[in-house]
Amino acid sequence: MKLRVRLFGDLRERAGWAERWLDGSSSPTPRQLWAALATDLGDPPTLPGRIRVAVNQQFAEPSTALSDGDEVAFLPPISGG
Amino acid sequence: MKLRVRLFGDLRERAGWAERWLDGSSSPTPRQLWAALATDLGDPPTLPGRIRVAVNQQFAEPSTALSDGDEVAFLPPISGG
Amino acid sequence: MTVISVTLHNEPFNPLALLAGWEASLPGLTGELPAALASFVGRVRGRSTCGAPLAALELEHYPGMTEAQIRRCAHQAGLSHQALALRVAHRVGRAAPGEALVLVAAAADRRGPAQRACSELLETLKHEAPFWKKEWRADGTAIWLQGNTSL
């Protein structure tokens, strides 16, 4: 299962990348995908409450079941307007 | 005592005049002045609650003591904006 | 101290052009372009309060007192909400449907104060500034409105 993963704001800067295709075979939900990414970021594996998840450009629960080709984004706190 | 009396909106139209200098010797307050005017308008002598009073271009109580040369206005309900 | 500007217009006026000109003048008055600008434009409706087609709306005012009352309302709204600057333009005379009746604008450092000052000023001037509206209908009849339209 391939997932298109996107990071924004300070997450993007800390990771050093904005977008990657990752293998999601062992990460069937955004929460598990985060745990896999967090190691690279040097963060604890638990998804912080302040980070929101979007799947295919819509807000989604961290427990959403992912499908092949899904776009998964991790969104730090929004500050628009 | 001379008073400059001003009427607006439907009061002005019903009275047929917008501004007059009147003798206020027997009308030391706007309330008493109204009673004198009301006869001409065919209205009862009691100042209706919906009519507001201004003395020298500021809202005032109907019982305000008037002085020679004061400008007294009777204002029907406001509808601005 | 809130910078207050009030004008009455006996002819049609362009409210958004006035707003743009006023905003552009603010750096000279308040020291910078304020971060938040809230505004409201009201126009003459095409129908009377009872639903009949409207030919025109006639706005009577009390020259001198009307401007002074608008300034008092603006002063109070500015104090209550820490507005940097407030702008009111109001039509007087006979106005056709679609023409601008009123512009109220508030500049502040934050969105909340700007919106609240604009909204409060619009409400208070409706109740405290002497204007009277006469609706002229298409059939040539006319009535004086008694008080304000609902929110």
Add this chain to the structure above:
Amino acid sequence: MTVISVTLHNEPFNPLALLAGWEASLPGLTGELPAALASFVGRVRGRSTCGAPLAALELEHYPGMTEAQIRRCAHQAGLSHQALALRVAHRVGRAAPGEALVLVAAAADRRGPAQRACSELLETLKHEAPFWKKEWRADGTAIWLQGNTSL
């Protein structure tokens, strides 16, 4: 049904010129010039959230999702308050102090719905539309803002 228009701007935009052009287009979209128009313009402040002089504000967004979320917010605000038309313009990229960040405008038949729709849309897009702000200070340092400024 509320007519919704949303644009993102990678370069400085003139919010009041956009507002005037949009209002002028409304008779063709909603059948007449609406009686009530409420609007809000937000600009980049000259100081950072901690009070230091600000060199620039960088706005990151999520192309596609950001526009879709603004439209969702507008749709909801339009339904809640019976707005005839809603307009949002938002800056993206690097913006200098004084430059426009956001325009929100609501047209309705009455002042209350116009003001409430404008205010609600401004609040919801601040919390539901994906934008991230990075403050660049005069000394060359930068920080990402965590969440919104207070009302």
